[in-house]
Amino acid sequence: MEAQPYLLIILGMCAVSYLPRVVPALFISKLKLSAYFKRFLDLVPYTAMTALVFPGIFYSVPGHMEVTYFGAGAAVLAAILRLPLAVTVVIAVGVVLGIMYFQGG
C-alpha cells in the first residue's frame, strides 16, 4: 500500500472541522436574533440528530445492514420505555453484537 501523507490529512481535517465551530462562536453575539430564528435554533437539535441517525444508522455496521434494523428498533423501544440513555446504548450494541455472534461473527 502506498503511504499517504497522514499528518497532513490530520492537520487539514483539524482545520476544516474547527472553522465551522469557531466562526459562529466569535460572531453570534453581534447578531440580533429574531423570535422565529430562536425557535428555529431550538428545533435544530431534533432535526440534526434525526438526520444523522436516518439513514446513517443502517450503514453503521459495515456489511451487516440487517442487524442495524434490530439495533435501531431496540434503541427506539428502550427510549419509548424511558430507560436511561446509557442503558439504551448498551441494549442496542448488545442486540447487534448478539445477532452477529449467532450468525457466526
Added chain:
Amino acid sequence: MKSSALFLQGMRSGIPVVFGYIPVGIAYGVSALEAGFSPFETILMSCMVYSGSGQVLGVSMTAQHAGLTAIFIATFLINFRYFIMSACIFSRLPGLSNVGRIIAAWFVVDETFAIFTTAPNRLAKLSFLAGIISLTYSSWVLGAVIGVAAHAVLPTWISAGLGIALYALFIAIVIPGCRRNGRILIMVLCCAMCCCGLSLVMDGSWAIVVSTLLCAAVGALFIKDGAATSPADSSDSVKEVQ
C-alpha cells in the same frame, strides 16, 4: 449554583455519552490502524479533529486512497452542521470572552450541543459546559487509545458491531421530546423520511445538512413552544443519569 457544582453537574450529564463514545472510539481506532495511520497519528486525530463522523469518514477515504482535497471537502461538509450547533451553544453564553470562545469552540460536537442546548437556563453556564466537555472529550480520546490497544486482540466483527452505539444515543436523546410534543414527533418523522429520500439523490452529508435546515425551518412555523419544552428534556435525562 456554584461553578464547581455546575462543573460536576456537567460531568454527570456527560456520563451517558461516555457509553457511546468509548465503543465508537474503539471502532475508530481499529479502522484508523487498518487504514495505515500509526498508533500516535490515530490518537492525535482524535485530539485534533474531535468529530466521530468526520474521523470515520476521513479514515475510510484515506483507506480508499482518496485525494487530500476530496478528504478535506467531505470532512468540511459533514462537519458544517457544527456551524449551527456552535451558534446555538454560544447564543446561550453571551458574556463569554473571545479567548473563552476560541477555546470552547474546539469542543463543539453533536453530544455537547445536545446536552447543553437542552439544559435548563440555570445550568446553561460555562462551568456546566466545561464539565460536559472534560468528561466527553477525554473519553473520546480514551476510546481511541483502547482501540489502538485492542486492535491486536479484538475480532473484526465486534469492532464493526460497535458502530451503532452513537446512533442509539441520538435516538435516546430525541425520543423524550417526541413523547411530550406531538408536533415535534411529526417534524422528526418528516425529517427522517426527508433525509432518507434526499440521500438517494445527493451526497449523504449534504442530505443531513439540507434536511436539518429545511425541517427545522418548517417546524419553527408550527411549533411555538420548542424552547419551553426543551429544558424538560434535559431534566429528564439528568434524572435518568442520577
